[in-house]
Amino acid sequence: PEHSLSSPLAEIPRLGVEPLGAFLFKQADLRRESFQLAESSAGYWGRRSMFFTASKPIMVAEFFNPGRKLNRLLMKIAGTEVSGMSIF
Template identity: 40%
Template structure:
Protein backbone atom coordinates (compact mmCIF):
# COMPACT_ATOMS: atom_id res chain seq x y z
CA UNK A 1 0.00 0.00 0.00
CA UNK A 2 1.35 3.43 -0.84
CA UNK A 3 2.99 5.18 2.14
CA UNK A 4 2.44 8.71 0.88
CA UNK A 5 0.13 9.68 -1.90
CA UNK A 6 1.20 11.25 -5.16
CA UNK A 7 -0.43 14.60 -5.87
CA UNK A 8 -2.92 13.82 -8.66
CA UNK A 9 -4.07 16.86 -10.64
CA UNK A 10 -4.97 17.94 -14.16
CA UNK A 11 -1.92 18.41 -16.39
CA UNK A 12 -3.02 22.02 -16.98
CA UNK A 13 -2.34 22.80 -13.30
CA UNK A 14 1.33 21.85 -13.62
CA UNK A 15 3.66 24.66 -14.65
CA UNK A 16 4.75 24.24 -18.27
CA UNK A 17 8.41 24.14 -17.25
CA UNK A 18 7.69 21.17 -14.94
CA UNK A 19 5.69 19.09 -17.40
CA UNK A 20 7.09 16.00 -19.09
CA UNK A 21 8.07 15.84 -22.77
CA UNK A 22 5.34 16.39 -25.34
CA UNK A 23 5.55 12.69 -26.25
CA UNK A 24 4.90 11.71 -22.62
CA UNK A 25 2.12 14.29 -22.33
CA UNK A 26 0.44 12.65 -25.32
CA UNK A 27 0.46 9.28 -23.51
CA UNK A 28 -0.65 10.77 -20.20
CA UNK A 29 -3.65 12.59 -21.62
CA UNK A 30 -4.87 10.04 -24.17
CA UNK A 31 -8.42 9.03 -23.20
CA UNK A 32 -8.45 5.89 -25.33
CA UNK A 33 -7.38 2.40 -24.31
CA UNK A 34 -3.81 2.38 -23.00
CA UNK A 35 -3.76 -1.40 -23.51
CA UNK A 36 -4.57 -1.06 -27.21
CA UNK A 37 -1.99 1.68 -27.65
CA UNK A 38 0.73 -0.34 -25.86
CA UNK A 39 -0.05 -3.38 -28.02
CA UNK A 40 0.38 -1.22 -31.13
CA UNK A 41 3.57 0.41 -29.76
CA UNK A 42 5.09 -3.02 -29.08
CA UNK A 43 3.97 -4.54 -32.41
CA UNK A 44 1.92 -7.05 -30.44
CA UNK A 45 4.77 -8.01 -28.09
CA UNK A 46 2.64 -7.24 -25.04
CA UNK A 47 1.86 -9.09 -21.84
CA UNK A 48 0.40 -8.47 -18.41
CA UNK A 49 2.39 -9.59 -15.38
CA UNK A 50 0.37 -9.85 -12.17
CA UNK A 51 2.24 -8.31 -9.21
CA UNK A 52 -0.49 -8.80 -6.63
CA UNK A 53 -4.22 -9.02 -6.26
CA UNK A 54 -5.70 -8.74 -2.79
CA UNK A 55 -8.86 -7.78 -0.98
CA UNK A 56 -7.92 -4.84 1.21
CA UNK A 57 -8.55 -1.24 2.13
CA UNK A 58 -7.54 1.37 -0.44
CA UNK A 59 -5.43 4.27 0.79
CA UNK A 60 -7.32 7.36 1.94
CA UNK A 61 -6.53 9.26 -1.27
CA UNK A 62 -8.08 6.42 -3.31
CA UNK A 63 -11.14 6.23 -1.06
CA UNK A 64 -11.75 9.94 -1.62
CA UNK A 65 -11.38 9.56 -5.39
CA UNK A 66 -13.91 6.70 -5.31
CA UNK A 67 -16.37 8.82 -3.31
CA UNK A 68 -16.28 6.47 -0.33
CA UNK A 69 -17.54 8.14 2.82
CA UNK A 70 -15.42 5.70 4.83
CA UNK A 71 -12.89 3.08 3.77
CA UNK A 72 -14.46 -0.12 2.46
CA UNK A 73 -12.97 -3.33 1.15
CA UNK A 74 -11.87 -3.37 -2.46
CA UNK A 75 -10.06 -5.62 -4.86
CA UNK A 76 -6.62 -4.06 -5.24
CA UNK A 77 -4.90 -5.26 -8.38
CA UNK A 78 -1.38 -4.34 -9.36
CA UNK A 79 0.15 -5.38 -12.67
CA UNK A 80 3.07 -4.58 -14.90
CA UNK A 81 2.25 -4.01 -18.55
CA UNK A 82 5.22 -5.21 -20.57
CA UNK A 83 6.09 -4.28 -24.12
CA UNK A 84 8.89 -5.91 -26.11
CA UNK A 85 9.84 -7.89 -22.99
CA UNK A 86 10.36 -4.77 -20.86
CA UNK A 87 8.30 -3.36 -17.97
CA UNK A 88 6.59 -0.30 -19.49
CA UNK A 89 3.71 0.54 -17.14
CA UNK A 90 2.82 -0.21 -13.54
CA UNK A 91 -0.96 -0.21 -13.14
CA UNK A 92 -2.90 -0.16 -9.87
CA UNK A 93 -6.66 -0.71 -10.01
CA UNK A 94 -9.05 -0.27 -7.10
CA UNK A 95 -12.32 -2.10 -7.61
CA UNK A 96 -14.66 -1.66 -4.62
CA UNK A 97 -16.30 -4.96 -3.70
CA UNK A 98 -19.64 -3.13 -3.93
CA UNK A 99 -18.86 -2.58 -7.65
CA UNK A 100 -18.00 -6.24 -8.30
CA UNK A 101 -21.54 -7.58 -8.42
CA UNK A 102 -23.76 -8.83 -11.20
CA UNK A 103 -22.04 -8.84 -14.61
CA UNK A 104 -18.93 -7.25 -13.12
CA UNK A 105 -18.38 -10.12 -10.67
CA UNK A 106 -15.97 -11.80 -13.11
CA UNK A 107 -13.48 -8.92 -12.69
CA UNK A 108 -12.42 -10.59 -9.44
CA UNK A 109 -10.66 -13.20 -11.59
CA UNK A 110 -9.04 -11.02 -14.25
CA UNK A 111 -5.63 -12.66 -13.72
CA UNK A 112 -3.19 -11.70 -16.47
CA UNK A 113 -5.90 -10.45 -18.82
CA UNK A 114 -5.65 -6.69 -19.34
CA UNK A 115 -8.40 -4.81 -17.51
CA UNK A 116 -8.35 -2.11 -20.21
CA UNK A 117 -9.33 -4.59 -22.91
CA UNK A 118 -12.48 -5.41 -20.95
CA UNK A 119 -13.30 -1.83 -19.97
CA UNK A 120 -13.01 -0.40 -23.46
CA UNK A 121 -15.17 -3.19 -24.89
CA UNK A 122 -18.10 -1.95 -22.78
CA UNK A 123 -20.41 0.41 -24.71
CA UNK A 124 -21.79 2.01 -21.53
CA UNK A 125 -18.34 2.85 -20.12
CA UNK A 126 -17.79 6.42 -18.94
CA UNK A 127 -14.53 7.89 -17.73
CA UNK A 128 -13.65 10.87 -15.57
CA UNK A 129 -11.08 13.47 -16.50
CA UNK A 130 -7.51 12.23 -16.31
CA UNK A 131 -5.30 13.45 -13.46
CA UNK A 132 -1.52 13.15 -13.59
CA UNK A 133 1.22 13.01 -10.97
CA UNK A 134 4.96 12.87 -10.64
CA UNK A 135 5.85 9.79 -8.69
CA UNK A 136 9.06 9.09 -6.82
CA UNK A 137 10.43 6.15 -4.89
CA UNK A 138 9.42 8.00 -1.69
CA UNK A 139 5.75 7.55 -2.52
CA UNK A 140 6.13 3.75 -2.33
CA UNK A 141 3.39 3.66 -4.98
CA UNK A 142 5.40 1.60 -7.45
CA UNK A 143 7.61 -1.33 -6.39
CA UNK A 144 11.06 0.15 -5.69
CA UNK A 145 12.89 -2.12 -8.13
CA UNK A 146 10.84 -0.62 -10.97
CA UNK A 147 11.40 3.03 -10.03
CA UNK A 148 15.12 3.59 -9.69
CA UNK A 149 16.01 7.16 -8.74
CA UNK A 150 13.94 8.81 -11.46
CA UNK A 151 10.74 10.76 -11.15
CA UNK A 152 8.06 8.88 -13.04
CA UNK A 153 4.86 10.19 -14.57
CA UNK A 154 1.53 8.56 -13.94
CA UNK A 155 -2.11 9.15 -14.68
CA UNK A 156 -5.30 8.19 -12.92
CA UNK A 157 -8.99 8.24 -13.72
CA UNK A 158 -12.30 6.83 -12.64
CA UNK A 159 -14.21 4.44 -14.84
CA UNK A 160 -17.91 3.84 -14.39
CA UNK A 161 -19.72 0.72 -15.55
CA UNK A 162 -23.40 0.52 -14.69
CA UNK A 163 -22.74 3.55 -12.44
CA UNK A 164 -20.24 1.44 -10.46
CA UNK A 165 -16.85 3.14 -9.93
CA UNK A 166 -13.42 1.66 -10.58
CA UNK A 167 -10.19 3.64 -10.05
CA UNK A 168 -7.28 2.95 -12.38
CA UNK A 169 -3.81 4.48 -12.17
CA UNK A 170 -1.00 3.86 -14.62
CA UNK A 171 2.63 4.84 -14.07
CA UNK A 172 5.01 4.96 -17.02
CA UNK A 173 8.24 3.18 -16.09
CA UNK A 174 11.84 4.13 -17.05
CA UNK A 175 12.05 1.57 -19.90
CA UNK A 176 8.95 3.08 -21.51
CA UNK A 177 10.21 6.65 -21.12
CA UNK A 178 13.55 5.61 -22.67
CA UNK A 179 11.92 3.99 -25.70
CA UNK A 180 9.70 7.08 -26.15
CA UNK A 181 12.80 9.24 -26.59
CA UNK A 182 14.19 6.75 -29.11
CA UNK A 183 11.09 7.10 -31.29
CA UNK A 184 10.82 10.89 -31.38
CA UNK A 185 9.97 12.28 -34.82
CA UNK A 186 13.00 13.79 -36.51
Protein backbone atom coordinates (compact mmCIF):
# COMPACT_ATOMS: atom_id res chain seq x y z
CA PRO A 1 0.00 0.00 0.00
CA GLU A 2 1.04 3.57 -0.61
CA HIS A 3 1.25 4.35 3.12
CA SER A 4 4.02 1.73 3.38
CA LEU A 5 6.23 4.08 1.37
CA SER A 6 6.62 6.29 4.45
CA SER A 7 8.70 3.54 6.10
CA PRO A 8 11.91 1.65 5.32
CA LEU A 9 9.87 -0.09 2.61
CA ALA A 10 10.26 3.09 0.55
CA GLU A 11 13.72 1.75 -0.38
CA ILE A 12 12.29 -1.23 -2.30
CA PRO A 13 12.00 0.52 -5.70
CA ARG A 14 15.70 1.42 -5.43
CA LEU A 15 17.03 -2.06 -4.56
CA GLY A 16 18.46 -2.67 -8.01
CA VAL A 17 19.96 -6.18 -7.98
CA GLU A 18 19.73 -6.65 -4.20
CA PRO A 19 17.30 -9.50 -3.47
CA LEU A 20 14.07 -8.44 -1.79
CA GLY A 21 14.50 -11.15 0.85
CA ALA A 22 17.95 -9.87 1.80
CA PHE A 23 16.53 -6.38 2.25
CA LEU A 24 13.53 -7.53 4.28
CA PHE A 25 15.48 -9.77 6.64
CA LYS A 26 17.85 -6.88 7.49
CA GLN A 27 14.94 -5.00 9.09
CA ALA A 28 15.35 -5.26 12.88
CA ASP A 29 11.61 -5.09 13.59
CA LEU A 30 10.51 -7.45 10.80
CA ARG A 31 7.47 -9.59 11.56
CA ARG A 32 6.16 -12.24 9.20
CA GLU A 33 2.77 -13.91 9.12
CA SER A 34 2.40 -17.56 8.15
CA PHE A 35 2.58 -18.75 4.55
CA GLN A 36 -0.48 -19.31 2.45
CA LEU A 37 0.05 -22.02 -0.17
CA ALA A 38 -1.92 -22.78 -3.33
CA GLU A 39 -1.65 -24.92 -6.44
CA SER A 40 -2.99 -23.66 -9.76
CA SER A 41 -4.96 -25.91 -12.08
CA ALA A 42 -1.86 -25.99 -14.32
CA GLY A 43 0.23 -27.47 -11.50
CA TYR A 44 2.11 -24.35 -10.46
CA TRP A 45 2.64 -23.88 -6.75
CA GLY A 46 2.55 -20.47 -5.16
CA ARG A 47 3.03 -19.07 -1.71
CA ARG A 48 2.49 -15.70 -0.15
CA SER A 49 3.20 -14.14 3.18
CA MET A 50 2.59 -10.76 4.74
CA PHE A 51 5.57 -8.96 6.26
CA PHE A 52 5.49 -5.93 8.55
CA THR A 53 8.27 -3.46 9.30
CA ALA A 54 7.73 -0.13 11.05
CA SER A 55 4.13 -1.40 11.39
CA LYS A 56 3.74 -1.16 7.59
CA PRO A 57 2.63 -4.16 5.50
CA ILE A 58 4.07 -5.69 2.36
CA MET A 59 2.78 -8.89 0.78
CA VAL A 60 5.32 -11.07 -1.00
CA ALA A 61 4.04 -13.72 -3.42
CA GLU A 62 6.09 -16.30 -5.31
CA PHE A 63 5.19 -18.93 -7.90
CA PHE A 64 7.31 -21.95 -8.73
CA ASN A 65 7.69 -24.11 -11.82
CA PRO A 66 5.92 -27.44 -11.44
CA GLY A 67 8.07 -30.26 -10.23
CA ARG A 68 7.56 -33.41 -8.26
CA LYS A 69 10.26 -32.66 -5.66
CA LEU A 70 8.87 -29.18 -5.05
CA ASN A 71 5.33 -30.53 -4.72
CA ARG A 72 6.48 -33.03 -2.07
CA LEU A 73 8.38 -30.32 -0.21
CA LEU A 74 5.40 -27.98 -0.18
CA MET A 75 3.11 -30.74 1.05
CA LYS A 76 5.56 -31.48 3.85
CA ILE A 77 5.71 -27.78 4.80
CA ALA A 78 1.92 -27.67 4.84
CA GLY A 79 1.81 -30.66 7.17
CA THR A 80 0.22 -33.14 4.79
CA GLU A 81 1.56 -35.89 2.59
CA VAL A 82 -1.67 -36.34 0.59
CA SER A 83 -0.78 -36.50 -3.12
CA GLY A 84 -2.59 -34.04 -5.38
CA MET A 85 -4.15 -32.03 -2.55
CA SER A 86 -4.58 -28.30 -3.11
CA ILE A 87 -3.80 -26.05 -0.18
CA PHE A 88 -5.33 -22.60 0.15
